[in-house]
Amino acid sequence: xxxxxxxxxxxxxxxxxxxxxxxxxxxxxxxxxxxxxxxxxxxxxxxxxxxxxxxxxxxxxxxxxxxxxxxxxxxxxxxxxxxxxxxxxxxxxxxxxxxxxxxxxxxxxxxxxxxxxxxxxxxxxxxxxxxxxxxxxxxxxxxxxxxxxxxxxxxxxxxxxxxxxxxxxxxxxxxxxxxxxxxxxxxxxxxxxxxxxxxxxxxxxxxxxxxxxxxxxxxxxxxxxxxxxxxxxxxxxxxxxxxxxxxxxxxxxxxxxxxxxxxxxxxxxxxxxxxxxxxxxxxxxxxxxxx
Amino acid sequence: xxxxxxxxxxxxxxxxxxxxxxxxxxxxxxxxxxxxxxxxxxxxxxxxxxxxxxxxxxxxxxxxxxxxxxxxxxxxxxxxxxxxxxxxxxxxxxxxxxxxxxxxxxxxxxxxxxxxxxxxxxxxxxxxxxxxxxxxxxxxxxxxxxxxxxxxxxxxxxxxxxxxxxxxxxxxxxxxxxxxxxxxxxxxxxxxxxxxxxxxxxxxxxxxxxxxxxxxxxxxxxxxxxxxxxxxxxxxxxxxxxxxxxxxxxxxxxxxxxxxxxxxxxxxxxxxxxxxxxxxxxxxxxxxxxxxxxxxxxxxxxxxxxxxxxxxxxxxxxxxxxxxxxxxxxxxxxxxxxxxxxxxxxxxxxxxxxxxxxxxxxxxxxxxxxxxxxx
Numbered sequence: 242x243x244x245x246x247x248x249x250x251x252x253x254x255x256x257x258x259x260x261x262x263x264x265x266x267x268x269x270x271x272x273x274x275x276x277x278x279x280x281x282x283x284x285x286x287x288x289x290x291x292x293x294x295x296x297x298x299x300x301x302x303x304x305x306x307x308x309x310x311x312x313x314x315x316x317x318x319x320x321x322x323x324x325x326x327x328x329x330x331x332x333x334x335x336x337x338x339x340x341x342x343x344x345x346x347x348x349x350x351x352x353x354x355x356x357x358x359x360x361x362x363x364x365x366x367x368x369x370x371x372x373x374x375x376x377x378x379x380x381x382x383x384x385x386x387x388x389x390x391x392x393x394x395x396x397x398x399x400x401x402x403x404x405x406x407x408x409x410x411x412x413x414x415x416x417x418x419x420x421x422x423x424x425x426x427x428x429x430x431x432x433x434x435x436x437x438x439x440x441x442x443x444x445x446x447x448x449x450x451x452x453x454x455x456x457x458x459x460x461x462x463x464x465x466x467x468x469x470x471x472x473x474x475x476x477x478x479x480x481x482x483x484x485x486x487x488x489x490x491x492x493x494x495x496x497x498x499x500x501x502x503x504x505x506x507x508x509x510x511x512x513x514x515x516x517x518x519x520x521x522x523x524x525x526x527x528x529x530x531x532x
Numbered sequence: 533x534x535x536x537x538x539x540x541x542x543x544x545x546x547x548x549x550x551x552x553x554x555x556x557x558x559x560x561x562x563x564x565x566x567x568x569x570x571x572x573x574x575x576x577x578x579x580x581x582x583x584x585x586x587x588x589x590x591x592x593x594x595x596x597x598x599x600x601x602x603x604x605x606x607x608x609x610x611x612x613x614x615x616x617x618x619x620x621x622x623x624x625x626x627x628x629x630x631x632x633x634x635x636x637x638x639x640x641x642x643x644x645x646x647x648x649x650x651x652x653x654x655x656x657x658x659x660x661x662x663x664x665x666x667x668x669x670x671x672x673x674x675x676x677x678x679x680x681x682x683x684x685x686x687x688x689x690x691x692x693x694x695x696x697x698x699x700x701x702x703x704x705x706x707x708x709x710x711x712x713x714x715x716x717x718x719x720x721x722x723x724x725x726x727x728x729x730x731x732x733x734x735x736x737x738x739x740x741x742x743x744x745x746x747x748x749x750x751x752x753x754x755x756x757x758x759x760x761x762x763x764x765x766x767x768x769x770x771x772x773x774x775x776x777x778x779x780x781x782x783x784x785x786x787x788x789x790x791x792x793x794x795x796x797x798x799x800x801x802x803x804x805x806x807x808x809x810x811x812x813x814x815x816x817x818x819x820x821x822x823x824x825x826x827x828x829x830x831x832x833x834x835x836x837x838x839x840x841x842x843x844x845x846x847x848x849x850x851x852x853x854x855x856x857x858x859x860x861x862x863x864x865x866x867x868x869x870x871x872x873x874x875x876x877x878x879x880x881x882x883x884x885x886x887x888x889x890x891x892x893x894x895x896x897x898x899x900x901x902x903x904x905x906x907x
Contacts, residue, residue: 253768254768255768256788257788257813257814258788258789258812258813258814259788259789259812260771260773260786260787260788260789263768267768326685326768326769329543329769330684330685330686330769332542332543335691335693335694336693336694336695339693339694366573366576366577394824394825397550397822397823397824398546398547398550398824400550400554401549401550401551401553401554401822401824402546402549402550402553402574402577402578402580403553403577403578403579403580404573404574404577404578405577406577407577428823428824429554429822429823432554432822454814455819456814457823457827458819459819459820459821459822459823460821461819483814484812484814486812486814486815
């Protein structure tokens, strides 16, 4: 896994501190070329991974990258699926079954599923899960996707329901079909690690908020620090700035002091911020290594 | 351990299921839904007992409390049966399509001394809760206007057929979106005495309204406005905002942040200054044991559990307060229908005990002024 991952919240109107800021960003990036421009800056600054939601607009970026393989030879995508609001809004509009019908291919198993022929047997549930995964992955065809993440709203829903087998299905399919490593985004690291262990998923990639103020870290900062130091998993830190509540230097110092953290995700919209964050990580990493 | 059952596994039901299932003081004994496939999958992979008939569930299981998250038209009978069985009840919003039945249920819960709560989760959002505190201590001086807005991208084209698109089942923007805005207003400044000038408009839906606008009137000179639109594609997800104006300043709050403008900071808590102050969700939100979609969903369930444990009847979102919200929604619907006829009048809330004669005069004047030219 790469050390620095470039996130996409800033492009799609996601800001955990301010709806005004989120709207302003959504307006700024409504032209996909504005997104590509920032991605190009990040790539130019040496960042090689774009960790992105399977938002429908990402398809345009995929097309752009596919069209210029020479320039983007080293660019990797870490897709995070699904873009959940798409499903949630569809469920409100069309009900559970109607929503599934919308997002699944129209022939074969789906018809059987809707008609209630498909059972709760493992192979049937697995088939349904894999169809949903494949539908989300379609836009990345021909691109490098070495790690594929399950978004936190789905990870944590499955976790809460205690359906740990579904994690296994996701992991198996992602490995088998895409040759990728499965990753899990969560707000509940301690509980998720237990669940993944019980599902037989060893040394999992787990992406979670890791910041010194404990913002959206269920179980608390101390529990996270202890778990990161002692349990066998591959942590990816996101929301390290806690949406801007922590100054960058302090925030990155905190994460870099925990050597088990393998990667850091951050989002930015300007060359200045991208360069600053990247060099902060580089500096604190070097400092940590020297210490 | 509190033994609970969950009725309904739709969008909110599934979310509640995950949260309830992880709560350290709850044992989720059983769930009930009519979607057998969903039950089969859940039963197979999660070891939660499943039922398709809630009466059988209530008869067979030993329980302390029930969560009702079915489509709105089923709330009343399920809540009644659960209360009659002596159980504490958490019910999804909106509480009851029939306001009189809602009131009877709230009274029944109080009579039987059962903890009762309705899922108006915005009351558990850090920023709105803090706003409530600021208003309660008089930070803004005398309040004169409140505006609550809720926008989101639910219905963007003419298609789909679920209970949410059916008026008789409690579907529509009024009960789905406007209810949150109304409940927040009630929570923050109390129930209005009258509503007027209500517009309920269809954009894409066949049977229900997609947007709702209404004015709220209070006896003490405070006025309010509600704006709700679930066909707003510019929103990524539901977005709710409250603005309050008082003689000493103004507050604008959404889920993420609270912006406070104060003319005189001496009436405010110590940390506030004259002029603009901003407080973020990061500092106003208490940690929860399990996070799914937002701290408030967990916080409201934890609040209910604590109430059951301690026998607290006055929860932050009681059935009685939810009936108040239903009353405002029902007055809005009546007011909007009146507009369709030849003559319009500002609708006075049914059963409003405090409507004074001077208030009635004000409302009549407003009603007359708002008459359309065709009347």
